[in-house]
Amino acid sequence: xxxxxxxxxxxxxxxxxxxxxxxxxxxxxxxxxxxxxxxxxxxxxxxxxxxxxxxxxxxxxxxxxxxxxxxxxxxxxxxxxxxxxxxxxxxxxxxxxxxxxxxxxxxxxxxxxxxxxxxxxxxxxxxx
Amino acid sequence: xxxxxxxxxxxxxxxxxxxxxxxxxxxxxxxxxxxxxxxxxxxxxxxxxxxxxxxxxxxxxxxxxxxxxxxxxxxxxxxxxxxxxxxxxxxxxxxxxxxxxxxxxxxxxxxxxxxxxxxxxxxxxxxxxxxxxxxxxxxxxxxxxxxxxxxxxxxxxxxxxxxxxxxxxxxxxxxxxxxxxxxxxxxxxxxxxxxxxxxxxxxxxxxxxxxxxxxxxxxxxxxxxxxxxxxxxxxxxxxxxxxxxxxxxxxxxxxxxxxxxxxxxxxxxxxxxxxxxxxxxxxxxxxxxxxxxxxxxxxxxxxxxxxxxxxxxxxxxxxxxxxxxxxxxxxxxxxxxxxxxxxxxxxxxxxxxxxxxxxxxxxxxxxxxxxxxxxxxxxxxxxxxxxxxxxxxxxxxxxxxxxxxxxxxxxxxxxxxxxxxxxxxxxxxxxxxxxxxxxxxxxxxxxxxxxxxxxxxxxxxxxxxxxxxxxxxxxxxxxxxxxxxxxxxxxxxxxxxxxxxxxxxxxxxxxxxxxxxxxxxxxxxxxxxxxxxxxxxxxxxxxxxxxxxxxxxxxxxxxxxxxxxxxxxxxxxxxxxxxxxxxxxxxxxxxxxxxxx
Numbered sequence: 001x002x003x004x005x006x007x008x009x010x011x012x013x014x015x016x017x018x019x020x021x022x023x024x025x026x027x028x029x030x031x032x033x034x035x036x037x038x039x040x041x042x043x044x045x046x047x048x049x050x051x052x053x054x055x056x057x058x059x060x061x062x063x064x065x066x067x068x069x070x071x072x073x074x075x076x077x078x079x080x081x082x083x084x085x086x087x088x089x090x091x092x093x094x095x096x097x098x099x100x101x102x103x104x105x106x107x108x109x110x111x112x113x114x115x116x117x118x119x120x121x122x123x124x125x126x127x128x
Numbered sequence: 129x130x131x132x133x134x135x136x137x138x139x140x141x142x143x144x145x146x147x148x149x150x151x152x153x154x155x156x157x158x159x160x161x162x163x164x165x166x167x168x169x170x171x172x173x174x175x176x177x178x179x180x181x182x183x184x185x186x187x188x189x190x191x192x193x194x195x196x197x198x199x200x201x202x203x204x205x206x207x208x209x210x211x212x213x214x215x216x217x218x219x220x221x222x223x224x225x226x227x228x229x230x231x232x233x234x235x236x237x238x239x240x241x242x243x244x245x246x247x248x249x250x251x252x253x254x255x256x257x258x259x260x261x262x263x264x265x266x267x268x269x270x271x272x273x274x275x276x277x278x279x280x281x282x283x284x285x286x287x288x289x290x291x292x293x294x295x296x297x298x299x300x301x302x303x304x305x306x307x308x309x310x311x312x313x314x315x316x317x318x319x320x321x322x323x324x325x326x327x328x329x330x331x332x333x334x335x336x337x338x339x340x341x342x343x344x345x346x347x348x349x350x351x352x353x354x355x356x357x358x359x360x361x362x363x364x365x366x367x368x369x370x371x372x373x374x375x376x377x378x379x380x381x382x383x384x385x386x387x388x389x390x391x392x393x394x395x396x397x398x399x400x401x402x403x404x405x406x407x408x409x410x411x412x413x414x415x416x417x418x419x420x421x422x423x424x425x426x427x428x429x430x431x432x433x434x435x436x437x438x439x440x441x442x443x444x445x446x447x448x449x450x451x452x453x454x455x456x457x458x459x460x461x462x463x464x465x466x467x468x469x470x471x472x473x474x475x476x477x478x479x480x481x482x483x484x485x486x487x488x489x490x491x492x493x494x495x496x497x498x499x500x501x502x503x504x505x506x507x508x509x510x511x512x513x514x515x516x517x518x519x520x521x522x523x524x525x526x527x528x529x530x531x532x533x534x535x536x537x538x539x540x541x542x543x544x545x546x547x548x549x550x551x552x553x554x555x556x557x558x559x560x561x562x563x564x565x566x567x568x569x570x571x572x573x574x575x576x577x578x579x580x581x582x583x584x585x586x587x588x589x590x591x592x593x594x595x596x597x598x599x600x601x602x603x604x605x606x607x608x609x610x611x612x613x614x615x616x617x618x619x620x621x622x623x624x625x626x627x628x629x630x631x632x633x634x635x636x637x638x639x640x641x642x643x644x645x646x647x648x649x650x651x652x653x654x655x656x657x658x659x660x661x662x663x664x665x666x667x668x669x670x671x672x673x674x675x676x677x678x679x680x681x682x683x684x685x686x687x688x689x690x691x692x693x694x695x696x697x698x699x700x701x702x703x704x705x706x707x708x709x710x711x712x713x714x715x716x717x718x719x720x721x722x723x724x725x
Contacts, residue, residue, distance in 0.1 A: 001386050018254075034213070062189045064190045065212075
């Protein structure tokens with residue numbers, strides 16, 4: 001290494017890896033990963049969130065997992081907490097929905113109404 | 129898939145000795161077995177600081193803090209937390225401070241940490257010390273680059289001078305001034321030495337910095353070399369720190385491979401390299417002239433100053449010697465500016481200080497606090513106070529060179545000058561807390577015993593004087609002391625302080641003098657009443673059976689010295705001439721009928 005630019009390049013690459021270890025104060029995306037969630041396909045959803053957050057350089061966003069959120073019938077469930085602690089619960093989230101949630105909610109600040117648990121559940125009741 | 133979680137396992141010496149290496153391996157194995165190895169990474173880091181709760185594991189990004197982790201817990205943590213996302217509660221950390229709340233805390237919420245300000249320890253427990261990329265990700269070598277490309281050596285010295293940084297190894301000499309004095313002396317060769325000969329009993333901050341973040345020290349040495357015009361540096365470290373030595377040597381090798389040490393660093397024309405020199409662990413080699421002698425292959429003994437090392441140091445060349453913790457502060461000062469650093473701390477003591485908190489305290493470990501924090505905040509808010517509801521009695525700072533402070537000093541803001549004014553010193557940062565069950569005469573004897581052992585023997589006051597002081601203390605502890613002994617002890621102490629050659633001898637009487645100043649009544653109790661109020665000095669204790677005795681004969685059967693007599697259902701009697709004060713009678717007594725006077 002002979003230049004500061006080279007050092008800067010290494011730093012940026014490594015910082016991405018270490019970023020996971022710094023406290024963040026932005027959105028917090030929580031994926032329900034109990035047995036029910038995993039069976040319903042929560043794992044690829046979690047992976048998609050991690051990928052999207054990194055690809056879009058959303059350094060202030062935390063993606064993490066929790067256990068059973070409770071409504072097993074509409075898993076995979078994803079919760080989004082904003083900085084004020086407001087909670088939005090999304091249900092039946094699958095891989096294609098991840099990008100929509102990231103783009104509209106996390107980056108745009110607008111809740112994706114049609115994927116919220118309330119809407120999903122009322123749709124189900126209509127069918128019944 | 130990208131990493132979604134990282135498991136950080138503490139790899140400081142403390143946790144390593146409680147099998148943290150095996151814990152790390154178990155995590156790797158279990159994560160692999162669950163098929164999560166491409167999304168979760170396991171990293172062994174340096175010391176997290178809360179050694180009392182070790183081995184410690186932190187899971188990111190949720191910052192879950194697991195304490196007292198055993199190898200057997202790993203499969204559960206993996207299957208519950210890492211696979212299913214449920215915190216494994218039995219091992220999740222629950223706070224142990226004054227306001228005991230049995231609530232699970234994440235790393236960011238733990239009171240032990242959030243009252244600290246970690247500058248020297250900024251990367252300890254955060255990065256993998258074997259991975260230079262992680263250190264660079266945390267800004268390592270940025271400051272060196274900045275110095276070499278933007279600042280002249282004079283400007284670098286000016287920044288360090290203005291920051292107010294003072295030596296963290298004991299003396300508290302202004303670092304920038306030390307560099308300036310050396311820079312002014314012209315010579316064909318100069319040297320930078322890092323003093324990693326940490327010898328205070330109980331202090332381990334330098335070890336932790338080298339184990340957790342060796343690149344911060346390497347970078348700072350190169351900056352110092354640039355500032356004073358040296359091309360060669362040595363780290364003098366004790367061989368009894370094998371983990372630190374291994375990580376430091378590995379880091380030096382990596383820095384060389386990256387061109388961050390060696391010829392023409394950052395194309396600036398500046399050359400600098402570092403070598404490691406192992407010491408045999410003599411306390412006196414922390415003294416700079418003794419340290420230099422030891423590196424030169426001579427017997428580690430101090431010499432008269434002046435000439436100071438800044439003029440005539442290693443192999444007669446101008447040399448600066450800085451302690452590990454001091455150096456660890458340097459890169460951050462360059463990056464954040466001297467204004468930032470000097471805004472932290474008190475008027476004459478800037479920045480932070482790391483203390484090794486030990487003794488009768490709930491949260492044993494390594495804490496870094498801004499100068500000016502009070503002893504009370506450190507001992508109660510961070511340390512959690514004395515365990516088992518015992519009353520606080522004294523705190524010893526500065527190790528064998530320091531002194532004891534009492535409850536009335538608890539609200540003193542910690543800085544160099546305040547501690548010195550109270551008859552103690554900052555020293556390298558040992559902080560040992562004592563409760564009502566500690567005998568202060570015994571504490572003074574412990575430290576003096578250490579200095580007698582470690583005295584190099586070159587000058588008479590230290591070699592002979594400390595030995596005589598120890599003899600007097602032993603006499604007092606065995607109940608044979610007189611009031612004249614106390615006077616003689618004080619007289620000797622002052623004489624040794626005034627006439628010893630180096631810092632070791634000059635400060636060796638401090639533990640005695642400060643306990644005499646603050647706990648004179650305890651000394652008097654030992655020599656006049658022949659009692660040890662704290663119940664520590666065995667020779668001064670008498671075991672007595674009270675009327676609560678029911679004559680069960682248990683103590684009689686337990687006594688290894690046949691000192692107890694008495695018939696069944698009759699009160700028993702302990703013969704003080706036969707009693708060896710082992711305490712086994714007390715342990716066995718069902719009625720608590722045996723007391724110590």
